[in-house]
Amino acid sequence: MAEATANGLGQHALHGDHAHDAATVAVAEAHQEHPIKLYLVVWVWLFILSTCSYLVDYFGLHGYLRWSLILIFMMLKAGLIVAVFMHMAWERLALAYAIILPPILVLVFTMMMVFESDYTLFTRITFFGAGP
Amino acid sequence: MSETTLTHSGQTAPRPAGLKGIAADWASDQRAFKNVSWGKAMMWIFLLSDTFIFGCFLLSYMTARISTRVPWPNPSEVFALRIGGQEIPLILIAIMTFVLISSSGTMAMAVNFGYRHDRRKTAILMLLTAALGATFVGMQAFEWTKLISEGVRPWGNPWGAAQFGSCFFMITGFHGTHVTIGVIFLIIVAHKVWRGDYDVGRPGFFTSRRGRYENVEIMGLYWHFVDLVWVFIFAFFYLW
Numbered sequence: 001m002a003e004a005t006a007n008g009l010g011q012h013a014l015h016g017d018h019a020h021d022a023a024t025v026a027v028a029e030a031h032q033e034h035p036i037k038l039y040l041v042v043w044v045w046l047f048i049l050s051t052c053s054y055l056v057d058y059f060g061l062h063g064y065l066r067w068s069l070i071l072i073f074m075m076l077k078a079g080l081i082v083a084v085f086m087h088m089a090w091e092r093l094a095l096a097y098a099i100i101l102p103p104i105l106v107l108v109f110t111m112m113m114v115f116e117s118d119y120t121l122f123t124r125i126t127f128f129g130a131g132p
Numbered sequence: 133m134s135e136t137t138l139t140h141s142g143q144t145a146p147r148p149a150g151l152k153g154i155a156a157d158w159a160s161d162q163r164a165f166k167n168v169s170w171g172k173a174m175m176w177i178f179l180l181s182d183t184f185i186f187g188c189f190l191l192s193y194m195t196a197r198i199s200t201r202v203p204w205p206n207p208s209e210v211f212a213l214r215i216g217g218q219e220i221p222l223i224l225i226a227i228m229t230f231v232l233i234s235s236s237g238t239m240a241m242a243v244n245f246g247y248r249h250d251r252r253k254t255a256i257l258m259l260l261t262a263a264l265g266a267t268f269v270g271m272q273a274f275e276w277t278k279l280i281s282e283g284v285r286p287w288g289n290p291w292g293a294a295q296f297g298s299c300f301f302m303i304t305g306f307h308g309t310h311v312t313i314g315v316i317f318l319i320i321v322a323h324k325v326w327r328g329d330y331d332v333g334r335p336g337f338f339t340s341r342r343g344r345y346e347n348v349e350i351m352g353l354y355w356h357f358v359d360l361v362w363v364f365i366f367a368f369f370y371l372w
Contacts, residue, residue: 033247043237050233050366054226057208057371067372074367078360085240085356087349095165099176106187113195120199130201 034090042084049077175350179357182310186361189303190368196295205291207370211275225370228271229362232311235264236359239318239352246348251325254348258322261355265315272308276301303365310358321351 053073056066083089088096147153165173197204208221215223242257279300283290286298324330324343333342 033244036241036244039237039240039244043233043240046233046236047230050226050229053367053371054222054229057222060208070367070371074363077363081236081356081360081363085236085359086353092165092167095168095173095176098164099180102180103183103187106184106191109187110191110194113191114198117195117198120195121201124199124201128201 038084042080045080046077049073049080053077169346171346171350172353175353179353182357182361186303186306186364189306190364193295193299193303193369196299197293200293200295202293204293205289205296207372210279210291210296211370222370224271224275225366228268228275229366231264231268231271232359232362235261235268236356238264239355243349243352246325246330246345249331249345251328251331255322255326258318258325258348258351262315262318262322265311265318265355265358269308269311269315272304272311276304300369303369307358307361307365310361314355314358317351318355321347 050073053070056069056073061069082100088100147156168176209219211225212219212221213223214220238257239261242254242261245253245257284297284300286301288294289297324334325348327334329343330345330347333344335342
């Protein structure tokens with residue numbers, strides 16, 4: 001019995017007294033089948049976006065234009081990979097939120113470290129002078 | 133068994149109050165991810181924890197780079213390659229990016245063919261993924277060799293801030309380790325697919341659980357994650 005549970009939802013179909021369960025499960029077990037074309041399109045887009053972010057460096061853009069372009073291309077690529085390749089777009093929201101929200105909180109940590117490192121730089125310049 | 137199925141159907145059994153209730157809630161089979169198998173959910177949670185590890189690496193790199201008084205070496209020049217007598221900036225890293233993205237593409241198709249129970253195509257695509265992954269690791273080894281021969285060390289380098297070397301070796305080294313482990317597991321899973329383990333539900337050597345084609349998708353999740361991490365490393369370490 002324990003094995004049946006461990007082996008996932010499909011096994012519950014064996015138990016007639018939980019037929020309603022089996023019905024919802026059957027949908028889940030049909031699984032992530034999407035047309036190959038979708039993957040090819042995403043693949044091509046990832047190539048285009050990677051080329052774009054490489055060209056940002058190749059043409060030597062700098063300043064806020066460079067940084068914002070890098071971030072935009074990065075987020076688009078990450079979004080495509082997570083949503084389509086990792087099938088997050090078709091998962092239940094309970095899973096998507098549980099996985100995607102926590103990393104966003106890293107931004108709070110990032111802000112703390114920006115203040116911290118600015119302060120470190122300030123003390124270094126104050127006590128050691130402005131760089132060799 | 134009947135208890136676990138009950139929780140699946142979304143009914144909540146009456147629970148004791150107080151401390152007993154807390155113990156009961158944490159001890160019993162609660163199930164948050166209704167249509168996601170335990171294997172997939174656990175892989176996602178592992179990937180979440182891995183996200184935090186790489187997040188901390190990139191954060192420590194950011195902190196080092198902001199707080200140093202010494203100028204940071206220009207990655208565009210450091211990672212340039214001389215091809216045909218011309219310096220091309222960052223070209224090796226760009227090729228590595230394309231190789232890794234291609235491997236992600238083949239992996240996604242392998243998952244697709246896996247659910248269609250096409251053993252041959254799934255195994256071939258997974259082996260192709262592993263080959264591309266191994267190519268990536270090989271190029272990274274070439275990059276490390278080149279930088280080490282130019283005098284980059286974790287404690288210093290010829291071009292600027294000493295922290296450049298330690299950040300570079302730690303971040304790319306950890307990522308390369310992930311790719312290497314992924315290649316090994318890709319070959320193992322591809323072998324199982326080829327042998328037909330997932331058609332007959334043969335128990336795994338290590339877990340003794342019956343294998344299913346979902347294992348290919350779970351393997352794919354790990355592999356796409358490796359690609360995902362590279363997207364961030366490429367943006368923050370090489371392009372910034």
